[in-house]
Amino acid sequence: MVTPTAKTLSRALVTLGAVSVVCSGVVAAHVRFVTDTTDVGEGFAFLADALTDPFNAAILGGGALAVLVALGVYLRVQPLQRDIEVFRDVMTGYRDLLPWLLRLGFGLPLVGAGFAGYFFNPIVEPATAPGFARLFQIGLGFALLFGVATRAAAILGLLAYLVSLFLQPLLLYSFEWVPGFIALAVVGSGRPSADEVLQKVAAADGTVYGELDPVHRAASWLNRAVDPYERFVPTVIRIGMGLSFAFLGLFEKLLAPEMALSVVEQYSLTALLPVPAELWVLGAGFAELGLGVAIMFGFFTRTSAITALSVFVLTLFGIPDDPVLAHIGLFSLASALLITGAGAYALDNRIGADKPAAARDDIVTTVDD
Known part of the structure; x- marks a missing residue:
């Protein structure tokens, strides 16, 4: 039997995990769209120096652990199932x-x-x-x-x-x-x-x-x-969008640190959240990389799509010079996944993340049926 305390804890952990990803997404823009810096920097040297800093390692490790614990507790406790079921049915109605x-x-x-x-x-x-x-x-x-x-x-x-x-x-x-x-x-x-x-x-x-x-x-x-x-349309959208996110996280942030650091300095993001500039870059890079992999493999697809939309919105406020039109395609892909769900060949179909607990025995395909 699931106790109220366990449900409360699961909701808190889910919230903490989501906030940790979304907050790091303020700098998760197309860096090349807003900076004049042409020097990408030494990506591997940057990662080695930044990740061996105890403070950076503790923050990133703590955030990753919070996300993993939140996912584990969610799968165990299954909170908000009725809310999720209604939300999914409403979104499917827009197909x-x-x-x-x-x-x-x-x-x-x-x-x-x-x-x-x-x-x-x-x-x-x-x-x-x-x-x-x-x-x-x-x-x-x-x-x-x-x-x-x-x-x-x-x-x-x-x-x-x-x-x-x-x-x-x-x-x-x-x-x-x-x-x-x-x-x-x-x-x-x-x-x-x-x-x-x-x-x-x-x-x-x-x-x-x-x-x-x-x-x-x-x-x-x-x-x-x-x-x-x-x-197969949801699968195509999911894989393409996931690849795009993972690519941007890796090659615009983690392996192009000078460009990403210039954006942090240009918009005084360390004043918004007083942490080292390299932690902003690491957080944005790993958040985009992790989010891209999750979307690509269809892991909590609708939740990942909502997180992606939140990242886009925060980017518009945090980096006002980022061209809005250039992001509308990604906006529409994320919104499409809210409607379709994961589609075929997704982890959600195996773990049941796209279905309420009562319907897990009936999981064969997704909302396309």
Whole structure:
């Protein structure tokens, strides 16, 4: 029997673990977006010096231990099960709006990138034909926003990103475009969208438009062909977003300490929380790395997604110069995981973190069923 004291302790530990991760996320921005420093520093030497400092080791070790204990106690006590069940059911009810959420999340940044003159990423300029690159992104962005030829636009955007990646390796710092475009290519336009309207008009008997536009009329076969793969969309989002987070934590913070330290100094973050500057970098780096790994493997996926959203919000307040548009894609991916849950091939399906205790015997797949 679970005692009230145990429940109270579990809730306190969960709160402590979440706060320790979120607070370290104030500096968890795209460092390269807000600093003029070009020197990345000696990453391994920085880690060796910073981690052997007793104070840093104690703080980081204590935070990691708090998170692990909180997870263990949660799995043992299972507090707030009714709250979690209702929350999950409400979020699942938004499933039909998932394509619209993704279209907004990646259409808006494309339009913004086109008008601002950068290419997918604020630190990357078009390698050639900047005028064409602007028009390409604006046109692609509006196609996604209005839901016009959504799958074709997503595939075209994915190909443009992957080809450009060979010419502009810094595009890796915006890797979220890959899972975003793939997800949109699978889920399509959804509703509300121009594609849905045009397809229904074209499919209706006796319409003149149906005779003029055989593409939308015949698109139903494509929908049937893609439908079996839609259950893997949460998996694609989860793995892509997790990789992006882990990459940023490792290569923008832990292995690029000079850049990260310059951001701490630039925004006087040590005045906000009076700890050594290197502890800010370590906390942000390890928090992003750990959060990325958790999302990637589908471990407490919805909780991890909420934590990611909290990190984004804190970043906007802590680092006001960080370009908001550049983060909307990650915002939409995290929000999508709140709706879909972990998807296939996730640890949540084994430990039952995505289901209430009473339903654990029925765990076979996720909310896609």
